[in-house]
Amino acid sequence: MTEHRTLAEVARRVPHGVVCLLSALRFHDLTTQDPVDFWLAIEQKARRPESETLSLRIVYMSGAAFTEGVETHEVEGVPVKVFGPAKTVADCFKYRSRVGLDIAIEALRDSRQSSRFDTDLLWRSAKLCRVSNVMRPYLEAVA
Numbered sequence: 001m002t003e004h005r006t007l008a009e010v011a012r013r014v015p016h017g018v019v020c021l022l023s024a025l026r027f028h029d030l031t032t033q034d035p036v037d038f039w040l041a042i043e044q045k046a047r048r049p050e051s052e053t054l055s056l057r058i059v060y061m062s063g064a065a066f067t068e069g070v071e072t073h074e075v076e077g078v079p080v081k082v083f084g085p086a087k088t089v090a091d092c093f094k095y096r097s098r099v100g101l102d103i104a105i106e107a108l109r110d111s112r113q114s115s116r117f118d119t120d121l122l123w124r125s126a127k128l129c130r131v132s133n134v135m136r137p138y139l140e141a142v143a
Contacts, residue, residue, distance in 0.1 A: 008076035014049045017042050018081040024088040030110045090125035109142045
């Protein structure tokens with residue numbers, strides 16, 4: 001798959017980055033969206049990566065928001081760090097002004113239908129991202 005091969009390229013060029021938001025949703029098959037750019041989280045104080053060949057959308061995070069919920073997957077022989085489904089859904093609500101509330105709701109609905117859905121992990125991620133009050137009515141609506 002070309003998309004995964006390019007994820008490997010992103011991980012090679014920005015090893016300190018974590019695939020997030022729309023790119024992580026796509027990786028976990030939790031969206032119908034096909035992002036044009038690669039969404040990548042980097043540490044708050046890290047230098048913005050430069051790339052002429054890759055279209056990157058950078059999100060700055062710090063502390064536990066950057067380190068919690070990270071999974072490492074091997075893609076084309078390259079370790080790729082990706083936020084897990086629960087953390088990604090919570091991040092979509094946190095960054096809803098950048099990705100759109102409709103995408104955050106779609107991600108929540110699709111994750112609920114997934115066999116990998118873990119309510120406790122979703123709530124921990126929502127609290128970590130400080131969006132539990134924002135997410136609560138949507139979670140109740142899709143339940």
